[in-house]
Amino acid sequence: MEKKIIIVTAPSGAGKTTIVKKLLAEMPQLAFSISAATREARANEVDGRDYYFMTTDEFHQKIDENAFAEYEMVYAGKYYGTLKSELERIWSNDQIPMVDIDVKGALSIKEKYHQEALTIFIQPPSIDALRERLSERGTETQASLDERLAKARYELSFSHEFDKIVVNDVLERAYEEVKNLVKDFLNIK
Ligand SMILES: Nc1nc2c(ncn2[C@@H]2O[C@H](COP(=O)(O)OP(=O)(O)O)[C@@H](O)[C@H]2O)c(=O)[nH]1
Numbered sequence: 346m347e348k349k350i351i352i353v354t355a356p357s358g359a360g361k362t363t364i365v366k367k368l369l370a371e372m373p374q375l376a377f378s379i380s381a382a383t384r385e386a387r388a389n390e391v392d393g394r395d396y397y398f399m400t401t402d403e404f405h406q407k408i409d410e411n412a413f414a415e416y417e418m419v420y421a422g423k424y425y426g427t428l429k430s431e432l433e434r435i436w437s438n439d440q441i442p443m444v445d446i447d448v449k450g451a452l453s454i455k456e457k458y459h460q461e462a463l464t465i466f467i468q469p470p471s472i473d474a475l476r477e478r479l480s481e482r483g484t485e486t487q488a489s490l491d492e493r494l495a496k497a498r499y500e501l502s503f504s505h506e507f508d509k510i511v512v513n514d515v516l517e518r519a520y521e522e523v524k525n526l527v528k529d530f531l532n533i534k
């Protein structure tokens with residue numbers, strides 16, 4: 346089977362996880378690419394399901410082994426990365442990896458797999474909407490909220506680097522748009 350890959354990226358809080366999870370539940374052809382990360386697990390997160398949680402030393406070791414398709418220091422000294430072994434695991438199951446990563450990581454993975462990739466940028470309707478969504482999600486402190494919003498302004502300037510931009514205004518509408526893009530890419534009716 347051809348090794349296709351779908352990359353969804355967005356500023357934090359734009360809704361990409363919500364959209365990706367919904368799509369994964371509906372399309373068995375896809376599998377979530379579980380990233381490695383050095384941040385603390387949140388209360389509802391499970392190692393090996395949400396992330397492969399690692400210490401910084403373990404992450405450095407993987408970098409030295411050239412084990413990553415891409416990695417970035419995303420927030421506050423925390424590393425996140427896509428393991429090559431994770432993509433291979435999904436391809437060997439005859440599924441297509443759905444990669445949910447930050448904008449810089451998405452650009453580098455796109456560079457690597459550009460011939461087989463569909464890249465989608467989820468755009469929030471506005472910075473104010475982002476602030477509201479992140480506050481309501483209840484996962485951020487004032488400092489981490491400010492950090493995410495500053496990064497979002499920067500990331501929004503890269504939206505045109507991706508194959509498709511989907512504005513997440515009304516969730517259901519944005520979701521349908523993403524689903525149709527994925528179906529087109531996979532030649533599914
Ligand atoms: N470059 C890169 N970024 C990642 C990876 N996995 C997750 N991220 C990004 O890291 C950021 C922070 O993730 P997280 O702390 O879980 O917050 P959330 O996505 O806002 O819920 C998000 O923008 C993710 O898209 C990865 O493997 N590589």
Ligand SMILES: Nc1ncnc2c1ncn2[C@@H]1O[C@H](COP(=O)(O)OP(=O)(O)O)[C@@H](O)[C@H]1O
Nearest residue numbers: 357358359360361362363478482513514515516
């Ligand atoms: N279209 C939308 N309108 C309002 N709230 C939304 C919409 N899409 C997602 N959300 C909410 O915004 C918050 C951030 O979404 P999430 O999927 O966690 O974003 P990301 O993965 O991009 O950081 C969540 O609480 C989610 O329920």
